[in-house]
Amino acid sequence: QVQLVESGGGLVQPGASLKLTCAVTQGAVNQETMGWFRQASGKEREFVASIAWNFGKTVADSMKDRFTVSRDNNKNMIFLQMNSLKLEDTAVYYCAQSRSFFVKEKASEYDTWGQGTQVTVSS
Numbered sequence: 001q002v003q004l005v006e007s008g009g010g011l012v013q014p015g016a017s018l019k020l021t022c023a024v025t026q027g028a029v030n031q032e033t034m035g036w037f038r039q040a041s042g043k044e045r046e047f048v049a050s051i052a053w054n055f056g057k058t059v060a061d062s063m064k065d066r067f068t069v070s071r072d073n074n075k076n077m078i079f080l081q082m083n084s085l086k087l088e089d090t091a092v093y094y095c096a097q098s099r100s101f102f103v104k105e106k107a108s109e110y111d112t113w114g115q116g117t118q119v120t121v122s123s
Contacts, residue, residue, distance in 0.1 A: 002026055002112050004095045009117030017083045020117060022095030024076040033098040034071060034078045035110055038091035038119075048093070049080060050103040058103045085121045092116040 008020040022034065036048040049069035051057040057069050066085075071078040078095065096110035104110065 002097060004097060004112060004114035006093065006095045006114045006117040009093060009119045011120045011122060012085055014086055014121055014123055016085050016121070017081070018085065018119060020080040020082070020093055020095075020119075022078045022080075022114060024078075024097070031101065033100045033102060033104055035096045035098065035104060036069060036078075036080045037094045037096060037107055037110075038089075039094070039116075040088075040091040043091075045094070045107050046091075047105045047107070050098075050105060051078060052103050053101055056103055058105065060105075082119070085119075087121050087123075090119060090121050092118050 003025045005023045012018060031053040033052045035050040037045050038048050039045040047060050049059040051069045051071050059067050066083050068081040094116045095114040097112040098104050098110045
């Protein structure tokens with residue numbers, strides 16, 4: 001069974017950068033679409049980014065000038081580079097895998113989820 005393990009979260013100040021990593025274990029990330037979502041305390045889960053097997057990608061409009069998604073199929077990993085972090089970026093960030101070959105923005109279109117990594121932006 002595929003397992004997703006996120007890492008790279010932490011406590012940073014506004015304006016800082018973080019790079020999140022999602023490692024796919026007991027499975028492969030070659031052809032599946034992978035995504036990043038986040039959930040702030042008391043709020044619904046929110047789409048962040050999606051990347052397809054052919055490296056087609058999309059990032060939420062509110063984040064596209066600061067966040068970048070990438071993948072390394074050889075290492076079975078995907079990444080989320082987050083720059084110029086803001087207070088409102090504070091959330092638990094989740095990695096997810098979809099059986100689709102195309103980018104997906106809805107959480108319901110993802111089948112497997114990681115446990116999440118906490119990102120806290122605070123001054």
